[in-house]
Amino acid sequence: MPVLRVALDLPLHRLFDYRADDATPADVGLRVRVPFGRGERIGVIVAVVEQSEWPAGQLKTAREILRDPGPLPDDFFALCEFASTYYQAPLGEVLLQALPAGLKRLSPPERRAGRPRKPPPALPEPALTEEQAAAIGQVDIDGGYSAHLLFGVTGSGKTEVYLRLIDQALQLGRQVLLLVPEINLTPQLEDRVRGRFPDRCVVSLHSELAEAARERNWRSAFAGEADLVLGTRLSVFTPLPRLGLIIVDEEHDPSFKQQDGMRYSARDVAVVRARQLAVPVLLGSATPSLESWANAQGGRYKLLTLKERANPAARLPAVHVLDTRRLTLKEGISEPLLAAIRERLARGEQSLVFLNRRGYAPVLACPACGWVSRCQRCAANLVLHLADRRLRCHHCGFENGIPRACPTCGNQDIHPYGRGTQRVEEWLQGEFPDARILRVDRDSVKSRTQWETMLERIHGGEADILVGTQMLAKGHDFPKLTLVGVLGADAALYAADWRAPERLFAQLMQVAGRAGRAELRGEVLVQTQYPDHPLFAAVASHDYPGFAATQLQEREQAGFPPYAFQAVLRAEAPAMADAVAFLELAAALPVVKAHDQVMLYDPVPMKMARLANLERGQLLAEAFSRPALQAFLPRWREAIEGLKTANKLRWHLEVDPLEL
Numbered sequence: 001m002p003v004l005r006v007a008l009d010l011p012l013h014r015l016f017d018y019r020a021d022d023a024t025p026a027d028v029g030l031r032v033r034v035p036f037g038r039g040e041r042i043g044v045i046v047a048v049v050e051q052s053e054w055p056a057g058q059l060k061t062a063r064e065i066l067r068d069p070g071p072l073p074d075d076f077f078a079l080c081e082f083a084s085t086y087y088q089a090p091l092g093e094v095l096l097q098a099l100p101a102g103l104k105r106l107s108p109p110e111r112r113a114g115r116p117r118k119p120p121p122a123l124p125e126p127a128l129t130e131e132q133a134a135a136i137g138q139v140d141i142d143g144g145y146s147a148h149l150l151f152g153v154t155g156s157g158k159t160e161v162y163l164r165l166i167d168q169a170l171q172l173g174r175q176v177l178l179l180v181p182e183i184n185l186t187p188q189l190e191d192r193v194r195g196r197f198p199d200r201c202v203v204s205l206h207s208e209l210a211e212a213a214r215e216r217n218w219r220s221a222f223a224g225e226a227d228l229v230l231g232t233r234l235s236v237f238t239p240l241p242r243l244g245l246i247i248v249d250e251e252h253d254p255s256f257k258q259q260d261g262m263r264y265s266a267r268d269v270a271v272v273r274a275r276q277l278a279v280p281v282l283l284g285s286a287t288p289s290l291e292s293w294a295n296a297q298g299g300r301y302k303l304l305t306l307k308e309r310a311n312p313a314a315r316l317p318a319v320h321v322l323d324t325r326r327l328t329l330k331e332g333i334s335e336p337l338l339a340a341i342r343e344r345l346a347r348g349e350q351s352l353v354f355l356n357r358r359g360y361a362p363v364l365a366c367p368a369c370g371w372v373s374r375c376q377r378c379a380a381n382l383v384l385h386l387a388d389r390r391l392r393c394h395h396c397g398f399e400n401g402i403p404r405a406c407p408t409c410g411n412q413d414i415h416p417y418g419r420g421t422q423r424v425e426e427w428l429q430g431e432f433p434d435a436r437i438l439r440v441d442r443d444s445v446k447s448r449t450q451w452e453t454m455l456e457r458i459h460g461g462e463a464d465i466l467v468g469t470q471m472l473a474k475g476h477d478f479p480k481l482t483l484v485g486v487l488g489a490d491a492a493l494y495a496a497d498w499r500a501p502e503r504l505f506a507q508l509m510q511v512a513g514r515a516g517r518a519e520l521r522g523e524v525l526v527q528t529q530y531p532d533h534p535l536f537a538a539v540a541s542h543d544y545p546g547f548a549a550t551q552l553q554e555r556e557q558a559g560f561p562p563y564a565f566q567a568v569l570r571a572e573a574p575a576m577a578d579a580v581a582f583l584e585l586a587a588a589l590p591v592v593k594a595h596d597q598v599m600l601y602d603p604v605p606m607k608m609a610r611l612a613n614l615e616r617g618q619l620l621a622e623a624f625s626r627p628a629l630q631a632f633l634p635r636w637r638e639a640i641e642g643l644k645t646a647n648k649l650r651w652h653l654e655v656d657p658l659e660l
């Protein structure tokens, strides 16, 4: 009697067997409705076998094999199996997270036909620059697996390189997967792609799509109808029967890393997928991740370089540092920066003030008794939001009204300390009463529609001054923007996190890259107390390779990634002692001693130790070879699962963590 081996979305590293009288091996890859506990679940059939390891009497019978939308293909299984093994995530979790929500439901909603999108105006191809042509010439679309890093300065026309390669792949009858960071999935890029390929079926896949639209687009990709999938990190798993090219735009972007559930890097999975399918993959960035840069230096990726801006009239902006120790600041802004904004206003050009901190002020405090607005649930301060008069935790979402007086001593004179985008916006408005100021951050732009409207207003010249967080830093082309002022950059310079300089450098280069993209020359003014810091010199000379070389040298000496390979075990419990005790048990397991190429650090509280009422600890495991770490992890994980306390608290493993 046939037995189905079924993957279910459960945190368990095993498959589940069910009887199914009429099943055949052709059913592998189909979804199935099975009884589980007191209810039912949707699973995926991984194998059809003759005999179960379990006694036949104990097996339940599958309720229904679901023939729609047809079996998931072998290469999809291969990719999910890789992710499951590499990231120590149960196969069922990986397989099912990759499916659209409607296919995981027991009673899916009625399917409705979608509104066809209005086709954007067809866009002509510009003549390629020499550098673009050279880069394109390096990629053999039909030559099997090859990995390329397209390192192109901001405004160098990386998108045009993508479009030409996409065209080549489409001509060969292949599908293309274009991955972009969450925030970058702007209508501009989508329109640009659709406008270039008006006769092709282009679909997008991202978290803001309505469930029905997402399922429709996924089905069209799965069926081989969609020619091009434009998607965020999760779309890396989309089944594509004719896939012939993968592109990862802004490959350095941290949003390619999934931070909960299965913690994976979509960029890394993209490269694995390309290798499994023997197709080319292209990673593009003006500030590549140091991992990718090291891969390019080591010859694992082919390096393609665009040194010049594509628009012959545009030049890279001039970057200057403003030494805030020698300048008087008004609300954190120096006179030279104000003067530069004034000049732009007089000339009818746009300025951008960049401050990567939203809200009005990071904390409200009482100078009399020392009370500060702490989150009750996290080791973090509540951020003051004056726009809607709330105190809000940016970590757990807890919020409160603003107290009139100090809750501890009754002092009426409590103050906001420090500043965020709201405060800067308010102050600039007072300073430049006639200027039209637009604040762009997660508070003013909550949805994709708001984002589209905001971008239209900026493009339409409806703003003189933009005040924004990193939302504004990436990928946008604002032709009238000629000044970028950077506030609050110093915090990252001497942060404990050794990845902080890499992120700061990328952010500064990206935000600087918004200025002077057309005929008008751009200028960038960075306020700092450390004007001699080499990072600023590298930004000023637009010297990514120099910066990367220094950073990689430091990391090699310190034994940090990419010269070491890491995984972190995290535990969360109401009391820190319990979390740490669990980690100590995990560190003392015999399997740890058996793998002497893997080193374990001491368990420590996480940098933000308390989140939403849970204390969090972590234990870092490190090896100087990836295979050594990969050999250790499954055995360690199994041993941890066997610990008595393992199901008394929450814990997870993260491989290649970005944040420690």
Ligand SMILES: Nc1ncnc2c1ncn2[C@@H]1O[C@H](COP(=O)(O)OP(=O)(O)OP(=O)(O)O)[C@@H](O)[C@H]1O
Binding pocket: 126, 127, 128, 129, 132, 152, 153, 154, 155, 156, 157, 158, 159, 160, 285, 286, 310, 311, 312, 474, 475, 476, 477, 513
């Ligand atoms: N061959 C070309 N000739 C003329 N203009 C071009 C060419 N290629 C691209 N451009 C223009 O140059 C500008 C920058 O191009 P694009 O947005 O692709 O740059 P990018 O490298 O992606 O920059 P960023 O990293 O800042 O996002 C765009 O306005 C684009 O239309």
Ligand SMILES: [Zn+2]
Binding pocket: 375, 376, 377, 378, 380, 393, 394, 395, 396, 397, 398, 612
């Ligand atoms: Zn909180």
